[in-house]
Amino acid sequence: MNDIVLAIDVMGGDFGPKTTIEGISMASKIYPNVRFKLYGDKTKSLDQLKENSELNNFEFIHTTENIKADDEPVNALRKLKKSSMRLGIDSIRNSESHGFVSAGNTGALMAISKFVLRTINGIDRPAIAGVLPTMKGQTVVLDLGANVDCSNDNLVQFALMGDIFSKLVLGIKNPKIGLLNVGSEHIKGNLIVKQTFDDLKKISSKINFLGFIEGNDINKGNVDVVVTDGFSGNIALKTAEGVAELIFTFLKNAYNSSLISKIGYLLSKPALNRFKTRIDPRKYNGAVLLGLNGIVVKSHGATDAFGFSNAIGVAISLIENSYVNEIEKKIEI
Amino acid sequence: MNDIVLAIDVMGGDFGPKTTIEGISMASKIYPNVRFKLYGDKTKSLDQLKENSELNNFEFIHTTENIKADDEPVNALRKLKKSSMRLGIDSIRNSESHGFVSAGNTGALMAISKFVLRTINGIDRPAIAGVLPTMKGQTVVLDLGANVDCSNDNLVQFALMGDIFSKLVLGIKNPKIGLLNVGSEHIKGNLIVKQTFDDLKKISSKINFLGFIEGNDINKGNVDVVVTDGFSGNIALKTAEGVAELIFTFLKNAYNSSLISKIGYLLSKPALNRFKTRIDPRKYNGAVLLGLNGIVVKSHGATDAFGFSNAIGVAISLIENSYVNEIEKKIEI
Numbered sequence: 309m310n311d312i313v314l315a316i317d318v319m320g321g322d323f324g325p326k327t328t329i330e331g332i333s334m335a336s337k338i339y340p341n342v343r344f345k346l347y348g349d350k351t352k353s354l355d356q357l358k359e360n361s362e363l364n365n366f367e368f369i370h371t372t373e374n375i376k377a378d379d380e381p382v383n384a385l386r387k388l389k390k391s392s393m394r395l396g397i398d399s400i401r402n403s404e405s406h407g408f409v410s411a412g413n414t415g416a417l418m419a420i421s422k423f424v425l426r427t428i429n430g431i432d433r434p435a436i437a438g439v440l441p442t443m444k445g446q447t448v449v450l451d452l453g454a455n456v457d458c459s460n461d462n463l464v465q466f467a468l469m470g471d472i473f474s475k476l477v478l479g480i481k482n483p484k485i486g487l488l489n490v491g492s493e494h495i496k497g498n499l500i501v502k503q504t505f506d507d508l509k510k511i512s513s514k515i516n517f518l519g520f521i522e523g524n525d526i527n528k529g530n531v532d533v534v535v536t537d538g539f540s541g542n543i544a545l546k547t548a549e550g551v552a553e554l555i556f557t558f559l560k561n562a563y564n565s566s567l568i569s570k571i572g573y574l575l576s577k578p579a580l581n582r583f584k585t586r587i588d589p590r591k592y593n594g595a596v597l598l599g600l601n602g603i604v605v606k607s608h609g610a611t612d613a614f615g616f617s618n619a620i621g622v623a624i625s626l627i628e629n630s631y632v633n634e635i636e637k638k639i640e641i
Numbered sequence: 642m643n644d645i646v647l648a649i650d651v652m653g654g655d656f657g658p659k660t661t662i663e664g665i666s667m668a669s670k671i672y673p674n675v676r677f678k679l680y681g682d683k684t685k686s687l688d689q690l691k692e693n694s695e696l697n698n699f700e701f702i703h704t705t706e707n708i709k710a711d712d713e714p715v716n717a718l719r720k721l722k723k724s725s726m727r728l729g730i731d732s733i734r735n736s737e738s739h740g741f742v743s744a745g746n747t748g749a750l751m752a753i754s755k756f757v758l759r760t761i762n763g764i765d766r767p768a769i770a771g772v773l774p775t776m777k778g779q780t781v782v783l784d785l786g787a788n789v790d791c792s793n794d795n796l797v798q799f800a801l802m803g804d805i806f807s808k809l810v811l812g813i814k815n816p817k818i819g820l821l822n823v824g825s826e827h828i829k830g831n832l833i834v835k836q837t838f839d840d841l842k843k844i845s846s847k848i849n850f851l852g853f854i855e856g857n858d859i860n861k862g863n864v865d866v867v868v869t870d871g872f873s874g875n876i877a878l879k880t881a882e883g884v885a886e887l888i889f890t891f892l893k894n895a896y897n898s899s900l901i902s903k904i905g906y907l908l909s910k911p912a913l914n915r916f917k918t919r920i921d922p923r924k925y926n927g928a929v930l931l932g933l934n935g936i937v938v939k940s941h942g943a944t945d946a947f948g949f950s951n952a953i954g955v956a957i958s959l960i961e962n963s964y965v966n967e968i969e970k971k972i973e974i
Binding site: 522547550561562568577 | 776790861891892896904910913916920
């Protein structure tokens with residue numbers, strides 16, 4: 309296994325093989341050194357494979373078992389041992405692949421990954437990390453929903469994992485780390501964030517901890533890593549999505565409200581398209597399950613082929629930069 | 642005290658008397674039946690009073706003591722007993738006014754209000770409630786940061802207070818209530834939200850509880866009341882602010898990027914201004930400290946006179962509709 313081998317769940321996501329295979333095809337052009345292992349129902353994928361005939365650096369592992377979006381994670385783990393998701397994750401443990409990408413059921417992906425791959429020594433719980441656009445570039449936020457209750461130890465581990473992610477994937481030399489809270493003063497917040505604040509201050513030789521930040525700091529770009537528990541992180545992420553949707557809907561209605569404003573829109577369109585590109589959610593697709601003995605990336609279920617190819621890119625970047633080894637080293641220090 | 646009497650902290654906020662007195666003047670034209678009691682430093686307010694000479698339905702209570710933005714709430718409560726904020730809140734307890742509006746230190750406002758006014762029987766802790774724009778209209782969200790840790794009992798009380806607020810202030814007949822969580826399924830979330838879910842289901846004769854909602858549901862307008870603890874609520878609110886700021890900054894840059902796009906902007910401007918009006922944060926200014934024996938409204942410190950006058954409007958609406966009595970009735974049932 310010299311070249312990178314990436315396992316893919318062809319069946320996951322709202323559009324199944326149609327989107328995933330097209331996304332793999334797109335990614336294979338960007339990453340010619342990567343070999344893909346496709347897990348899924350070959351009969352249901354044939355049309356799509358034909359349509360993307362330029363994709364050839366792959367092997368297809370046929371299985372008819374599939375985890376659906378509404379399957380209980382526990383049931384998926386116990387009963388669906390031949391599913392495309394399970395076989396793909398198994399392939400990492402069996403050293404047949406370096407990582408896995410799926411657009412399927414997040415809860416099942418987390419449960420199976422934890423069970424099959426286990427966490428890295430020194431990491432008690434994996435976290436889901438995602439990248440968001442800011443005024444100055446990008447920031448990584450974790451946890452986005454894997455752990456609704458977190459101890460200060462969990463949060464400190466998230467900070468270390470986010471630090472390495474920021475360095476390896478986003479290329480930030482000395483990532484600035486912020487702890488999400490309801491105020492920036494030290495007296496603010498609950499007991500756990502206060503304790504975490506003190507813990508992070510103690511390891512200032514290991515990380516560049518800036519202190520508490522608030523919700524409106526996430527998009528300012530003053531920090532490169534936002535550390536939070538999965539409850540608040542998930543609410544922040546989804547609230548951000550909802551606000552963006554609200555503003556774009558209102559904006560669209562405004563442009564459509566008169567002929568003059570429609571003409572104005574057409575004139576501004578090239579500039580507006582560049583603006584949209586900057587915050588295109590497909591560009592930020594690919595949430596990473598950090599802290600496992602293996603690279604597992606979750607694509608948004610509703611994304612298109614371009615979005616799916618970006619999730620593949622995130623996985624490859626983590627593999628190329630030996631993310632798991634780097635975390636192990638960081639934890640040992 | 643037949644007419645409504647509203648006490649105002651003239652000194653609070655980033656711009657002090659300049660903004661507050663102009664805001665009161667604006668509000669006095671909309672609410673000619675309201676008498677204002679202005680608390681603050683008269684010497685520092687004279688210029689502004691002269692500039693707003695049409696404002697005459699008021700009485701000025703002079704005090705030089707003032708709570709600053711960075712004063713510790715505990716110190717403000719114990720030591721600054723002649724401050725404009727304290728005297729204004731005292732006036733409610735002394736039946737000299739029906740409510741109080743301040744743009745000053747939120748922590749101090751909460752601490753003093755709790756101490757002086759106490760909570761309504763049956764309400765253990767006050768909550769901060771705010772109104773946010775949605776696809777369909779408006780929704781009230783509480784708690785926005787008064788209580789970082791909440792029990793299920795607290796959250797149930799917030800639901801009842803939000804229900805009455807939605808009815809009285811927003812005019813919704815049978816408000817739909819949602820409990821903020823990391824997923825809409827019953828198995829999702831921490832122990833407290835799960836218990837709260839069960840508790841709210843039990844009082845379905847009292848409120849129209851729809852179940853769990855997620856962060857992206859806040860702005861969709863599917864619910865009229867969003868119930869959450871002050872930690873998540875504060876993060877959701879501030880994240881929403883940050884995302885809106887990010888999008889508007891990028892949008893502005895896009896328009897300014899070329900002459901053509903600038904012309905496009907000018908053509909679309911009237912429509913875009915209507916759009917901006919729909920989500921103008923000044924329109925939503927005025928967070929309410931719900932659950933106290935009296936009406937206390939917190940204006941954003943950085944708002945202008947128009948925003949401050951809206952906060953005054955929120956207070957008047959609550960007073961006119963006997964909010965405190967309505968909560969007492971609802972709790973008793």
